[in-house]
Amino acid sequence: MKHSPSRWARSIALLAAVSVLASCGLPRVGPNKREIFAGSVQREGDAFIISVNDRVTRTTAVVPALGFSESFIRAGVVGSDTIRPGDTLGLTIWENVDDGLLAGETANATTLEEVQVDGSGFIFVPYAGRIKAAGNTPEAVRRVITRKLEDQTPDPQVEVRRLAGDGSTVSLIGAIGGQGVYAIERPTRTLSAMLARAGGVTIEPEIAQVTVLRGEKQGKIWFQDLYKNPEFDIALRGGDRILVEEDTRAFTALGATGTQARVPFESQSLSAVEAIAQVGGLLSASADPTGVFIFRNEPAEIANQVLGRTDLVGAQRMVYVLDLTEPNGMFMARDFVIRDDDTLYVTEAPFTQWNKTISALTGTLTAVGTITTTADSLTGASGG
Structure with a gap:
């Protein structure tokens, strides 16, 4: 019994399609x-x-449980008038004489701007010497300077102003409206107030985290918890570093x-x-x-x-x-x-893989039909 070339072509094409389908797995997104x-x-x-x-x-x-330790929470609010090492003071001294100790001949007032409190907490004032400033208020320092000068010039009048200094600032970085160094002042002595002073957070509050670095200690909270739990609105300290960042999970x-x-x-x-x-x-x-x-x-x-x-x-x-x-x-x-x-x-x-199988077989059978048609055409041409 002889087989026609067209039937041989169909058989070979079908076997080839089945072989390819059997040897190659169907595409899928992963394990079942x-x-x-x-x-x-x-x-x-x-x-x-x-x-x-x-x-x-x-x-x-x-x-994740975030929060501040007791050392952060128990820290009291620092008085805005308390002078600390690194602060900068401004002094003005009036004298009741035309030719005073500090003032020139045509002036009776002397202004000393940016008097730095040293690391030991002292400042130097001419004719008054070294004065302990850290831990005192501007008013207490004023009284000390007045007492030391009144023996040398009649009825001196002294004004002491506490300016922002290195010892009373915090730094804010990250997803904050205005990154930078900010002075701890009377309105900004707590964490929430300082964040508001810096323009607030610039990311979604739901995923914002606030980290406070204080020396070797660190505390982190969710931004929203700052307002849900009043105890997390901690008092700030000079040198605090505040980082606002997006949740990385x-x-x-x-x-x-x-x-x-x-x-x-x-x-x-x-x-x-x-x-x-x-x-x-x-x-x-x-x-x-x-x-x-x-x-x-x-x-x-x-x-x-x-x-x-x-x-x-x-x-x-x-x-x-x-x-x-x-x-x-x-x-x-x-x-x-x-x-x-x-x-x-x-x-x-499961039906997805079945559909893929049917699609693959349908495509294969279409290819078989194409090969068969081509084979028949070639056979007819050679026979002719």
Whole structure:
């Protein structure tokens, strides 16, 4: 029995198409549910796969706790009139004689601008000598200078003004309206007042963090907590450095979601539902709502609580599973807290791969038909 060239061409083309389809995997966004579950510890993998329930959401609901230590909170407001080392003073001295100690022949007043308080807290005034200024008020310093000069010039009148100096300033940098160095004055002796003086924050308040550096100590709070908790409106100290920056936490979205990228947090706490919404939701044409996974390296103390164990040591690979089709699935997703560096992955629905297979086969059969037609044409031409 002889086979016609056209039938041979059809067979060869079909075999070639099937061979290509079998040797090459169909394109997809990532692993399917079966493959993820195959990597569980129960199946000799290295990750614990946990279905999310109320107990799991409570155990894993960890939000960064920010706040100031007691040393920051207990620090009292510094009196705006208290002189400190590094401050700058302005002095004016009047004398009741035409030719005084300090004034010239045609003037009876002498002005000494920018008299610096040294590191030991002293200033120098001609004919009065070194005077202890730090820790005193301008009024106290005025009385000391007057007392020391009155033995040398009749009825001296002294004015002492406290100007802004190095010892009474703070620096503000970061996402602030006006970065710079600001004097601690009577209206700006607290953190909130100083932030307002500098123009306020220039990023979304929900994700703004305020760090105060004081010597070797550091405290950080959420900007919004500054107004929710009055105790966080701490008194400032000269030399404080204030940094306002955006929350750096982020999660990664992969799979059948509207966006596949590293996504920054938009609020202090972020639930799985909010994270899904933040990336554009699930793709209606391909996402599997029963296969929403959160991949995380969980600290041992939390992993032990979730698994009901006490023997785990070190960070554990955990995969939390959400099924949005369950009666309370949306509530579970709403209550489950996303954390920094989490990976949100949504699998494709099984029919998506089936559609891809059908599309691939349809395309293959079309190619087979084209090859067959070409073969028939060539056969006819050679026969003719």
